[in-house]
Amino acid sequence: xxxxxxxxxxxxxxxxxxxxxxxxxxxxxxxxxxxxxxxxxxxxxxxxxxxxxxxxxxxxxxxxxxxxxxxxxxxxxxxxxxxxxxxxxxxxxxxxxxxxxxxxxxxxxxxxxxxxxxxxxxxxxxxxxxxxxxxxxxxxxxxxxxxxxxxxxxxxxxxxxxxxxxxxxxxxxxxxxxxxxxxxxxxxxxxxxxxxxxxxxxxxxxxxxxxxxxxxxxxxxxxxxxxxxxxxxxxxxxxxxxxxxxxxxxxxxxxxxxxxxxxxxxxxxxxxxxxxxxxxxx
Amino acid sequence: xxxxxxxxxxxxxxxxxxxxxxxxxxxxxxxxxxxxxxxxxxxxxxxxxxxxxxxxxxxxxxxxxxxxxxxxxxxxxxxxxxxxxxxxxxxxxxxxxxxxxxxxxxxxxxxxxxxxxxxxxxxxxxxxxxxxxxxxxxxxxxxxxxxxxxxxxxxxxxxxxxxxxxxxxxxxxxxxxxxxxxxxxxxxxxxxxxxxxxxxxxxxxxxxxxxxxxxxxxxxxxxxxxxxxxxxxxxxxxxxxxxxxxxxxxxxxxxxxxxxxxxxxxxxxxxxxxxxxxxxxxxxxxxxxxxxxxxxxxxxxxxxxxxxxxxxxxxxxxxxxxxxxxxxxxxxxxxxxxxxxxxxxxxxxxxxxxxxxxxxxxxxxxxxxxxxxxxxxxxxxxxxxxxxxxxxxxxxxxxxxxxxxxxxxxxxxxxxxxxxxxxxxx
Amino acid sequence: xxxxxxxxxxxxxxxxxxxxxxxxxxxxxxxxxxxxxxxxxxxxxxxxxxxxxxxxxxxxxxxxxxxxxxxxxxxxxxxxxxxxxxxxxxxxxxxxxxxxxxxxxxxxxxxxxxxxxxxxxxxxxxxxxxxxxxxxxxxxxxxxxxxxxxxxxxxxxxxxxxxxxxxxxxxxxxxxxxxxxxxxxxxxxxxxxxxxxxxxxxxxxxxxxxxxxxxxxxxxxxxxxxxxxxxxxxxxxxxxxxxxxxxxxxxxxxxxxxxxxxxxxxxxxxx
Numbered sequence: 005x006x007x008x009x010x011x012x013x014x015x016x017x018x019x020x021x022x023x024x025x026x027x028x029x030x031x032x033x034x035x036x037x038x039x040x041x042x043x044x045x046x047x048x049x050x051x052x053x054x055x056x057x058x059x060x061x062x063x064x065x066x067x068x069x070x071x072x073x074x075x076x077x078x079x080x081x082x083x084x085x086x087x088x089x090x091x092x093x094x095x096x097x098x099x100x101x102x103x104x105x106x107x108x109x110x111x112x113x114x115x116x117x118x119x120x121x122x123x124x125x126x127x128x129x130x131x132x133x134x135x136x137x138x139x140x141x142x143x144x145x146x147x148x149x150x151x152x153x154x155x156x157x158x159x160x161x162x163x164x165x166x167x168x169x170x171x172x173x174x175x176x177x178x179x180x181x182x183x184x185x186x187x188x189x190x191x192x193x194x195x196x197x198x199x200x201x202x203x204x205x206x207x208x209x210x211x212x213x214x215x216x217x218x219x220x221x222x223x224x225x226x227x228x229x230x231x232x233x234x235x236x237x238x239x240x241x242x243x244x245x246x247x248x249x250x251x252x253x254x255x256x257x258x259x260x261x262x263x264x265x266x267x268x269x270x271x272x273x274x275x276x277x278x279x280x281x282x283x284x285x286x
Numbered sequence: 287x288x289x290x291x292x293x294x295x296x297x298x299x300x301x302x303x304x305x306x307x308x309x310x311x312x313x314x315x316x317x318x319x320x321x322x323x324x325x326x327x328x329x330x331x332x333x334x335x336x337x338x339x340x341x342x343x344x345x346x347x348x349x350x351x352x353x354x355x356x357x358x359x360x361x362x363x364x365x366x367x368x369x370x371x372x373x374x375x376x377x378x379x380x381x382x383x384x385x386x387x388x389x390x391x392x393x394x395x396x397x398x399x400x401x402x403x404x405x406x407x408x409x410x411x412x413x414x415x416x417x418x419x420x421x422x423x424x425x426x427x428x429x430x431x432x433x434x435x436x437x438x439x440x441x442x443x444x445x446x447x448x449x450x451x452x453x454x455x456x457x458x459x460x461x462x463x464x465x466x467x468x469x470x471x472x473x474x475x476x477x478x479x480x481x482x483x484x485x486x487x488x489x490x491x492x493x494x495x496x497x498x499x500x501x502x503x504x505x506x507x508x509x510x511x512x513x514x515x516x517x518x519x520x521x522x523x524x525x526x527x528x529x530x531x532x533x534x535x536x537x538x539x540x541x542x543x544x545x546x547x548x549x550x551x552x553x554x555x556x557x558x559x560x561x562x563x564x565x566x567x568x569x570x571x572x573x574x575x576x577x578x579x580x581x582x583x584x585x586x587x588x589x590x591x592x593x594x595x596x597x598x599x600x601x602x603x604x605x606x607x608x609x610x611x612x613x614x615x616x617x618x619x620x621x622x623x624x625x626x627x628x629x630x631x632x633x634x635x636x637x638x639x640x641x642x643x644x645x646x647x648x649x650x651x652x653x654x655x656x657x658x659x660x661x662x663x664x665x666x667x668x669x670x671x672x673x674x675x676x677x678x679x680x681x682x683x684x685x686x687x688x689x690x691x692x693x694x695x696x697x698x699x700x701x702x703x704x705x706x707x708x709x710x711x712x
Numbered sequence: 713x714x715x716x717x718x719x720x721x722x723x724x725x726x727x728x729x730x731x732x733x734x735x736x737x738x739x740x741x742x743x744x745x746x747x748x749x750x751x752x753x754x755x756x757x758x759x760x761x762x763x764x765x766x767x768x769x770x771x772x773x774x775x776x777x778x779x780x781x782x783x784x785x786x787x788x789x790x791x792x793x794x795x796x797x798x799x800x801x802x803x804x805x806x807x808x809x810x811x812x813x814x815x816x817x818x819x820x821x822x823x824x825x826x827x828x829x830x831x832x833x834x835x836x837x838x839x840x841x842x843x844x845x846x847x848x849x850x851x852x853x854x855x856x857x858x859x860x861x862x863x864x865x866x867x868x869x870x871x872x873x874x875x876x877x878x879x880x881x882x883x884x885x886x887x888x889x890x891x892x893x894x895x896x897x898x899x900x901x902x903x904x905x906x907x908x909x910x911x912x913x914x915x916x917x918x919x920x921x922x923x924x925x926x927x928x929x930x931x932x933x934x935x936x937x938x939x940x941x942x943x944x945x946x947x948x949x950x951x952x953x954x955x956x957x958x959x960x961x962x963x964x965x966x967x968x969x970x971x972x973x974x975x976x977x978x979x980x981x982x983x
Contacts, residue, residue, distance in 0.1 A: 009886060011805025015813065018798035018857055025854040026820050029831035033823065042710055043373060044395035044670050064681075090726050093719070104727065106962055109907070111730050113961040115915045115933040118954040122733055125740075125947070129535040130547060131749045133736055146481075146537035148688055165730065166908065170863065173904040177870050211866050214818075215859060222824045225917055234483025235537055236685035243824045250826060251366040253674040254391075263827030270822040278815070330941045333771070355925050358937040363921060370833050370922060378842070378925075435942075541943045546749040561943045570746045597942075 036260035044254055055261035065262065067237055068245040069269075071152065075227075075241060076220040079159045083216060084209070086160065087167025092197070094168070095175045105172070112165040120229035123158040145231055148238040155227045155239050162226065163219070167212050174208030175201070210281045214274060221270050242266050320607050321351045322614055325368075326383035327359045327597070330561075335630040343617045350610050361385050361485065365673075372397035372602065380605040381614050383597045384429055386420045386665060387485075387672050393428040394670035398600040402427045404612060412637050416594045416663035423668065428600055430619045431636035433627065435595030436663040437493050438656070440548060440556040440563075443578040445471065453580045455590075457497070457521065460555060460583050464531040467554050476531025478544045479557040483684040486540055488666065488676050489593040490557060491683050494518035496591035496664055497584035502675065503667045508704055510679070511697040518585070519686055519693035526687070537688050549573060557582065559595060560656060564632045579652055581659045594665040596636065628653075634660070671707060678703045734958065741951035748947050763952035767939075772927045776935040777957065783845050783931060784913040787852040791909045792902065794853070795860030800890045802861075803868040804876050814865075821858045825918050833922050847923040848931065852913040859912070860905050867901025868894060914961065932957045 040051045059065050094105060111119065126134050127144035135141060144154045178201065186196045202209075224243040227233070233240035233248070242262060250259030329336045333356075340352050357364045368382060372392065384392065392398045405427060410418055417431035439460075441453055445467055454460035464476030480486040495501060498521075500514030509515075525532040536544070541558055548556040549565065551572045556562075566577045584590040599618060601611045617623060624635035628646055634656060640646060641657035666672060679700050686696035740748065741763050743756040767773055801807055802814065832851065841847040871894060879889040895902065917933040924930045930938075936957075939949050 009805055011801030011807045011886070014801030014805065014886075014890075015798040015807060018794045018817070018861060019813070021794060021854055022817060022820055022857060025832070025835070025850060026828070028835060029828040030820075030823060032831040033827045044391055045710065047710070089722075093722055093726060096719070098719075098723075104723065107727055108730050109911075110734055110958065110962060113911050113914070114734065114954060114958055115917065115936060117917050117933050118936055118950065119733070121945075121950065122737055122954070126733060126736065128543060129533070129538075130543075130552070133754070136752070136754075143534045143537065146534055146688065148690060151538075161729070161733070169904055169907065173867070173900040176900045177867065207866055207869070211862055215821075215862070218818075218821050224824065224826060231538070232482060232484045234681065234684045235688040236483070236690045237681040240681070243826060246824055247826045248677055250830075251369055252362070253677050254369060254395075255674075256830075260827060263824050266824050266827075267819075267822045271819065274815075274818055274822065278811075328938055328941055330944060353926075356938060358921065358934065359940045359942050360937065363937065367922065370830055373830075374834055374837065376837065542945045542947075545943075549746075550749055559943055561941075565944065568745075570744065572746060 033260045033263055036256050037264045039257040039260075041257035042255060051257070055258050058258070059261065059265065064237065064240075064245060065242075065265075068240050068242045069265075071237075071239060072221060072223070072241040072243075075152065075156055075159070075223060076217060078153075079156045079163075079220050080213065080216045082156070082160045083164050083167045084213065086164045087171055087212070088209075090164065090168040091171035091175055092201070094172060105169070108168055109165045111162050114162075116162070116226050117229055119162055120158065120226045123154075123161075124230055127154055146235055148235055151231055151235060151239050155230055158230060159220065159223065159226060163216065167216060170212050171205065171208060174205050178204045207281060210277055214277045214281075217273055217277070218270055221273070222266060242269075319349050319351050320610055321353055322381060322607060322610055323379040324352055324354045324381045324614065325357055325379045326354065327361075327364055328356050329631055330633075331631045336627075339618075339623055339626055343614060346617070347610075347613060350613070352614060355379065368392075368397075372604075375604050377602070377604040377606050380602055380607055380611040381599055381618075382602060383432060383599055386417065386594055386596055386598060387676070389421050389429050389598060389600070390423040390668050391670045391673055392600065393423040393426075397603055398428050399603055399605075399608060400426050400428060401430060401601065401612070401615070404430060404616065412639055414636060414638060414660050414663065416660070416665050417596060417598065417636050420594060420665040420668055421598050423670075429598035430600075430615050432597045432599050432619055433624070433633040434636045434660055434663070435559050435561075435634065436656075436660055437489060437557055437582060437592040437595075438560055438659055439580050439582045440558055440566075441578045441580065442551075442554050442573070442576055444576040445554055446578070453578060454555075454583045456586055457494075457583045458586070461525070461529045461531055464554050465529065468531065471554075473552065475533050475547065475553040476529075477525060477555040477557075478532060478536055478539065478547055478553045480539050480541055480544060481536040481684070481687050482538050482540050483680050484540065485676060485680070487680055487683050487687075489595065491519065491522065491679075492593050492664075492666060493557070493582050493591055494522055497582065497588055499585075499588050502679075503669065508701060508708070510704065511694070511701040516693050516697055519683070519697065521585075523687055523689070523693065527689070537684070551576075560634055561632065563652060579655055581662065589662070591662060591664050592659055594663045596634075671704075674707050675704055678707070734955070737951045738955050741948060741955050743948060745946075745948055763946075763948040764956070766946075767949050767953045767956065771935070771938075773935065773953070773956075775927050776930055776932055777960070779845065779927075779929055780914055780931040780957070781960075783848045783852065784910050786845070786849045787856060787913040788906050788910045790849065790853040791856045791860045792906055795857055795905070796864050796895065796902065797890075798857075798861050799864035799868050800894060802865055804873065804890075804894070805886060814862075817858050817861050821855065825855075829918055829922050832919070836923055842923060843925045843929050845929055848913070848916075848920060848929070851919050851923070852916060856909045856912055860909060863905045863908075864898070864901055867898045871897050910964075911961070 037055060038050060038052060039048060040054065041048045090108060094101065126132050129135060129141060129143050134144065142150060144150045182200050183196060186200055191199065222243050223241055224247060227239055227241055228244050231239040233244045243266065246259050246262040246266065249255050249262060340354055344351060357367055365388065371378065413431050414434060417434055421427055421429040421431060446453065449467055451463045454463055460477060468474045468476050479490050481490065495515050495518050498514045498518040500512050500518055502510055526534055544556055545558060545562045545565065547553050549571060563577065563579060566573055581590045582592050599615045601608055601615065605611050621637055621640055624637055625640055625643060625646060627633045628635050628640065629649065638657065641653050647653055667675065682696040682700040685691040686693045739755060742759040744758055744760045744762065747756055802810055807813065836842055836847045875893060876889055879893045884892065915933060920931045920934045924934060936950060936953050939946055939953065
């Protein structure tokens with residue numbers, strides 16, 4: 005290891021790019037989060053951690069946090085399960101495999117705004133195809149129970165391809181010899197999956213989990229278009245709440261505080277994943 | 287090798303950067319003509335028709351060019367766009383079209399110019415009183431009403447006639463009529479409206495509050511949890527669960543789904559904006575010629591009311607060409623242009639006199655009825671706090687409609703939260 | 713035999729699950745307005761191409777597709793170049809504070825975009841890049857870098873250090889080793905990353921909405937949002953537009969999939 009050359013020059017372009025574009029915005033959000041800033045009333049003053057203290061009294065924040073956590077856990081775990089199944093399924097050789105893989109990617113290729121509109125239509129109580137197929141009259145987006153699950157289902161549909169294609173790429177780098185050796189030893193397909201596929205796929209799975217969690221925790225436009233946070237804020241996620249506070253009511257200070265909280269939550273989740281990841285590699 | 291590649295990469299990058307900047311420079315090179323930028327939501331129908339109107343302005347005003355830049359029609363996206371630009375003191379657009387609820391907010395923030403001098407008293411009286419009130423903040427006028435919108439009641443003329451009912455004037459009548467028609471007509475809803483958690487829900491709910499003598503603000507005083515409001519909100523919930531004339535699907539509905547249901551002939555009554563009328567009368571519509579429009583009903587002994595919508599034109603405070611921008615606003619809100627817009631895209635003029643215009647009435651005879659409704663139109667609270675208020679009341683109204691909270695709980699909770707908001711200036 | 717049948721059955725379910733909503737979009741796009749909200753029948757009674765005609769008429773839709781293609785393609789290329797260099801440095805060379813760097817890279821995608829859009833907009837405007845492709849390319853490249861770097865790091869790690877060291881002993885500079893050995897060996901990872909980044913930039917809405925203002929630079933998601941009227945939502949047109957923009961993407965993905973399989977055979981050398 006010590007004999008290696010320095011690699012600084014290879015990473016500098018990326019670091020410069022990231023710093024130039026993101027450092028100012030990120031610091032600015034932190035700065036705003038310590039301010040009481042209501043531009044329309046000419047209020048702009050430093051208040052320290054007052055905004056952060058207000059979080060504890062803000063029921064709407066806790067509700068949004070709860071919704072976000074539920075949404076993230078449910079959608080990410082479903083996506084991982086479905087994505088892994090599809091990846092394993094498509095990893096065997098069969099005719100038209102390339103085409104099938106392309107098809108699998110379609111949901112991810114449709115712009116989020118469009119797919120949210122599309123699902124809104126699918127979920128429609130009266131002329132939605134979902135109720136037509138299962139022969140029910142369920143008010144998917146209007147019932148406080150179903151709305152969040154309808155949003156989760158849409159997100160699962162939309163982002164499973166992301167999970168599947170990454171896992172497929174991960175499966176491809178597992179050497180064939182290992183499978184053949186397992187076969188020679190007389191291992192069944194479940195044992196092979198558990199003993200060979202899963203352990204070797206673990207780093208990729210963790211990267212997938214990491215990025216899916218990052219995205220799901222920040223989910224905004226899909227749910228916003230689908231339900232607007234309703235009914236009765238049962239689908240209001242942290243990002244939606246932050247959006248409303250920032251751009252609807254123009255409370256830039258508190259809106260930034262909410263964003264910083266999202267950042268901190270994601271940060272701690274990421275550290276947890278990365279710990280797992282580095283342990284997996286050693 | 288490596289450095290060479292990075293250098294090439296950087297060079298390419300800078301090259302395009304310079305290229306794109308220099309293009310910008312070329313455009314603003316000519317000093318003789320002024321280019322006004324006009325931002326507005328998408329105009330319905332063929333974009334060519336609106337361009338022709340703009341062309342006329344350019345001919346009448348040599349030396350001024352107008353670039354009209356369309357924004358997505360979603361009001362949230364427009365609000366976000368304007369906030370980002372106006373807060374950043376962007377001079378990149380001159381004239382902007384605003385939803386009626388933004389005017390006091392933008393005026394309070396000094397993002398838009400005072401336009402009081404633009405309208406004489408005589409001219410002001412030509413506009414409907416509702417929009418005029420909505421563009422006035424602390425006695426000054428900050429925008430000119432461009433076109434008007436208001437909640438109206440759609441009903442099935444043919445069905446009401448068949449069963450011998452007149453259009454309802456009282457909410458309870460509407461319930462009775464709807465109940466008796468859906469009993470005899472299979473597969474129909476009684477009365478549909480917009481109940482999704484969004485701005486349109488507030489418009490709907492306010493119509494019940496007002497028509498029961500309630501309101502949100504009375505002379506700056508918050509009266510949200512009054513008994514009038516509580517019983518009005520309870521009535522809305524009752525429409526769904528007690529009288530069963532309204533299907534639960536309205537809890538997620540915005541304008542379009544309700545318009546489609548009614549347009550398919552599946553509902554007796556609908557609350558919506560006047561835009562749907564033009565669509566119902568199109569070729570191929572299932573209910574062509576079967577639709578009637580009237581003012582919304584009221585509670586017994588109270589006045590009917592409908593919520594004001596529509597768009598207003600204002601000038602960016604950082605505009606470099608305020609005088610030319612004023613000329614453009616004058617032109618766009620003139621009777622001639624409003625008439626042209628009404629004829630081509632069906633926008634409802636904000637000037638009263640046009641509702642007696644012979645050419646217009648011949649093509650759109652329902653305008654006379656709309657005139658009376660627009661005279662009684664009421665605006666949502668005209669206060670810079672409005673956007674904060676609506677963020678509080680939307681989920682509370684939604685909670686009460688979906689049965690999570692009783693109307694009283696919802697309104698008490700909203701009252702408390704808004705009282706807290708009102709302390710921000712202190 | 714039953715195993716085969718159940719395999720194909722599962723496959724068909726997976727395909728239907730992914731395709732059904734799009735198929736529904738396609739059917740919707742062929743329905744005339746007044747048929748949109750009638751169900752049954754599922755299929756249009758009088759199929760029409762009116763919606764396809766109307767999205768190209770009166771709106772420079774081909775220009776919009778061009779914008780999206782250029783923005784997404786450039787983003788993909790930049791993100792891959794910068795990202796793979798960085799990932800190579802991090803995996804095969806000595807870099808101090810590796811964990812901190814990776815954490816910093818990742819932290820970029822921890823803020824909700826809605827919070828950073830406002831200050832970013834001010835940067836873009838002061839650079840004079842408003843309403844240009846560059847505004848979007850720079851932003852997207854930056855925001856896709858964490859994903860590229862993390863995925864590529866993972867794939868580069870899979871390549872045994874011995875292969876890299878052998879190349880160095882044969883006289884390759886680190887960059888040559890990267891270009892001639894590491895890159896070809898990690899085909900699947902690179903193409904996967906390319907597709908993910910491409911689609912991310914193709915679909916992004918919030919920044920595109922804020923940084924663009926005319927058809928000169930508008931991308932597809934914003935253009936589709938523009939179809940909507942103040943109250944009216946022309947569902948048929950939106951469906952037609954989304955089918956139109958999805959088809960080239962599917963073709964593209966299909967083409968790239970073949971390359972991935974090629975990349976796979978290249979990767980087989982290593983074992």
